[in-house]
Amino acid sequence: MGSETMAQAEALQRALTSIDVSDxxxxxxxxxxxxxxxxxxxxxxxxxxxxxxxxxxxxxxxxDIFTVELDHENYSxxxxxxxxxxxxxxxGRELAxxxxxxxxxHTAQRRTVAPSNLANFEPLIRKRTADVLDALPRGETFDWxxxxxxxxxxxxxxxLFDFPWADRERLTWWSDVAIANVDSAxxxxxxxxARFAELTKMGEYFRKLWDARADAPPAFDLISMLARxxxxxxxxxxxxxxxxxxxIVGGNDTTRNSMSGGLMALVENPEQFELVRSRHExxxxxxxxxxRYQTPVLHMRRTARNDVELAGRRIAKGDKVVMWxxxxxxxEEKIERADEFIVDRPKPRQHLSFGAGIHRCVGDxxxxxxxxxxxxxxxxxxxxxxxxxxxxxxxxxxIRGIRALPVQIISQGx
Numbered sequence: 291m292g293s294e295t296m297a298q299a300e301a302l303q304r305a306l307t308s309i310d311v312s313d314x315x316x317x318x319x320x321x322x323x324x325x326x327x328x329x330x331x332x333x334x335x336x337x338x339x340x341x342x343x344x345x346x347x348x349x350x351x352x353x354d355i356f357t358v359e360l361d362h363e364n365y366s367x368x369x370x371x372x373x374x375x376x377x378x379x380x381x382g383r384e385l386a387x388x389x390x391x392x393x394x395x396h397t398a399q400r401r402t403v404a405p406s407n408l409a410n411f412e413p414l415i416r417k418r419t420a421d422v423l424d425a426l427p428r429g430e431t432f433d434w435x436x437x438x439x440x441x442x443x444x445x446x447x448x449x450l451f452d453f454p455w456a457d458r459e460r461l462t463w464w465s466d467v468a469i470a471n472v473d474s475a476x477x478x479x480x481x482x483x484a485r486f487a488e489l490t491k492m493g494e495y496f497r498k499l500w501d502a503r504a505d506a507p508p509a510f511d512l513i514s515m516l517a518r519x520x521x522x523x524x525x526x527x528x529x530x531x532x533x534x535x536x537x538i539v540g541g542n543d544t545t546r547n548s549m550s551g552g553l554m555a556l557v558e559n560p561e562q563f564e565l566v567r568s569r570h571e572x573x574x575x576x577x578x579x580x581x582r583y584q585t586p587v588l589h590m591r592r593t594a595r596n597d598v599e600l601a602g603r604r605i606a607k608g609d610k611v612v613m614w615x616x617x618x619x620x621x622e623e624k625i626e627r628a629d630e631f632i633v634d635r636p637k638p639r640q641h642l643s644f645g646a647g648i649h650r651c652v653g654d655x656x657x658x659x660x661x662x663x664x665x666x667x668x669x670x671x672x673x674x675x676x677x678x679x680x681x682x683x684x685x686x687x688x689i690r691g692i693r694a695l696p697v698q699i700i701s702q703g704x
Contacts, residue, residue: 306333307339309329309336311329312376313342315685316687317683317690318685318686323620323629326614326616329348329617330622334349334350334354335349335354335600335602343377344378345609345610347605347609347610348612349611352625355618356642358592358613359590363595364595364598365594366592366594366595367590371595371608372591375688376610376687411446411449411656415659415660418445419442419663419667422442426438427699431698432696432697433694434549434697435550435694442660443541443542443546443660444542445458447541448461450511453499460492462542464488465539465543467479467488469539469688469689471686471687472484476693492531493534496513496530500513543587544644544651547586548580548661550681550692551583551586553695553697555583556675565633565634566633573665575633575635577661578641579631580661581641581661582638583631584690585616585619585641585642586690587643588615588686589613589615591612592612593609593611594607619641619642625640673701674699674700675698675699681694
């Protein structure tokens with residue numbers, strides 16, 4: 291190797307060593323693409339030795355992420371080992387739930403909350419979606435996130451829990467508390483103690499509903515099912531709070547941010563919007579492409595149970611292993627023209643946004659159903675939109691969130 295080649299190799303290694311994709315600012319500024327592109331090309335299983343979250347491995351390619359997802363013998367989700375986010379759960383404030391469990395405990399609890407009879411929800415979702423869309427102002431700027439994304443997911447959550455309707459905005463608040471980065475200036479809570487206090491209040495509220503339904507005739511809302519199932523009826527207090535937090539966030543953030551990100555993607559790619567206008571049969575493809583393109587959950591973390599090798603890198607027992615879904619969904623070796631928004635892809639559901647294997651999102655079909663109905667109703671009204679300013683993005687390395695999106699409906703067909 292010549293001196294010039296060696297110098298180039300050393301410069302590349304220095305550049306790679308300095309990459310830390312855990313910085314929430316990257317996602318708030320939407321500036322993450324070049325870093326992940328470089329990692330996928332030059333160091334797809336990348337070790338970052340120094341970050342505010344400690345050392346960690348980044349898994350950035352689609353197939354390697356799949357490998358980690360499916361290997362729960364070597365890669366653990368357990369709360370006791372740190373959980374599912376790059377940030378360790380705070381000591382003394384750990385909240386267990388089934389996504390932070392390995393089999394067999396994970397399996398029974400997940401089965402309890404899996405949505406069923408989705409067709410029964412369709413008329414209700416459609417009626418609410420129609421009402422929300424018909425109430426939007428014409429020719430005036432409004433916040434799409436508040437008026438559409440939050441409202442629709444909030445109502446769906448209240449239905450799944452059979453939650454008191456007048457109090458349903460609490461569900462959005464608790465979701466925001468659960469996922470807040472406490473270091474952000476605009477976070478809804480600014481310390482782990484404050485987060486824990488608010489989620490404890492949530493637990494107290496749900497406990498009253500739980501106790502009433504445990505003694506009532508069987509019903510099919512999530513609280514009733516959890517209160518009666520052998521795997522969940524006797525959860526310790528912190529697991530109770532953790533499980534409810536998971537269900538609220540899972541039922542809220544993926545769908546909410548896909549509703550907002552989808553509108554942005556279609557307005558920014560008007561030829562794709564026109565394509566789906568002319569071919570409504572593409573709506574299921576559109577939904578899958580929105581979920582891939584937005585990637586509402588940026589990463590999931592595992593902890594190595596054993597010394598293990600992945601793509602030629604030696605990972606030590608106890609190391610943090612972070613699967614960056616946002617990168618896997620942009621892997622050009624797996625997804626053709628992965629950085630483009632294309633509504634008629636041949637394999638639109640080939641994405642990692644729901645995870646894979648035993649930890650695949652339990653509400654994936656319900657999220658797709660809500661998004662499908664939203665776009666069916668929008669296209670039926672022939673709405674056309676103009677985005678009136680930049681989105682406000684969430685300061686987070688876990689949820690790719692859109693906090694506000696100013697929009698106008700600029701025309702409507704007959």
